[in-house]
Amino acid sequence: MDEIDSQLVEQAQSGDKRALNRLFTLWYPRVYNLAFRYFADPDQAAEICQQTFLSIHKRLAQLRDPGSFKGWLFRTAINYCHEEGRTISRRARHQENLNNQPANGLAQSPHEQVLRSERARIIMAALQKIPADQREVILMKEYEDLKFREIAEILDVSVNTVKSRLYYGLNALRKLLTDCQLLNELYHE
């Protein structure tokens, strides 16, 4: 995957629009899901994606090492998430919306399907309740399967800090999910 990325980045840097589109098509869903889980809001996720890929598009020529594209992309996306995350009231509104989601009823979009699923809804709500620095580490480790070293580079912190955030984040999530009795359900399935 990294090799394909490097090739596509090199082609895109030399002006190949097809390579650029392919590169974005490959990575758009990953960035979208990261932002969606970060904010629990499809519109916010789409906005983060737009800002991220616009920024990447503008600065692609400045990327010296094509092999570092993945880290660069996630760093850009996480930075935009941080910026947007500072709007606390917006987060609170989303949280309120999330809590008011009906458990039953027909879903109209994939996002609604995810939120409508009771289990996914609880996990999303729990993710929103833990501190952002723990949440982003959990998202990058659990869903993007990045190495501790890669996450540390993206967030510009030490590897030990990443592991500590993950440790505390998982513990906090466990407490929240235990309150919802979700872990018991999963354990007995």
Added chain:
Amino acid sequence: MNESTRRQQMMDYLYGELEADERRDFEQWLADNPEARAELDAMQETRMALSALPDVKPAPAVFAVESPAPRSLNLKRWKRAAIAAAFLGALWLFNFRVEIQKGSVILAFGKAPEAVQAVQPPAVTDNEQWRAAYAALQTEWERKWKSVDSLLETQSATWKKQQNVQLAGWKQLQEKELETARREFREKEVPRVAYMVQHMQLEQQEELRVMLEQFWSNWQNTRQTDLKNIGAHFSDLYQDVETRQKATEAMFVSLMGGSGVGK
């Protein structure tokens, strides 16, 4: 092991980022620390819960940053050309002209005075003359309309031809891209799929071999158990027959002895 090191190693272990020897050491340490083992199990359960959150598919419309569509699909260009042609046609239709008179530039519509004189019908005095004048004007308008029609037809044919050429180029480009994708698939995916199939076949062969060995072993065990049971049954039967025979003989001897006493 201090608290911080324990946390770091626990995270490394949980996500499979420990080296083999470190992993062995940590597992030994875990075996002696049931509390840590319980904490690790709890974290594993939390991870399992997190895996219940599926990926969502974003709207595909926002994927393309710049459309690679060929120029033939650029409608704006055609619209601009059509508007320009219509504007020029209208100017020509209404006899737009630029006149320079006494050092001034005049933009004017309608026929120039000379032209008006050339096509101006003679002074009308009666109905016949009105009809002739009307017919002359009608002929002039028809000639102009035909010219406009002819111009539009020519322009339309040119556009259509250009569009066909560009469509052909676009199709060729699409076919080329398709062929490239096919070639990439053949070069990259087919060997991988072949390797996976081969691997699966070898696994299945191994499973079959193990299954047959187990079957043979079970069958042999069953056969030996059956033979032992049959042997035991025969032995019991023989002993039973022997016992009964002895009892019969004893009874017979007893009967014979009884009759002798009677005589």
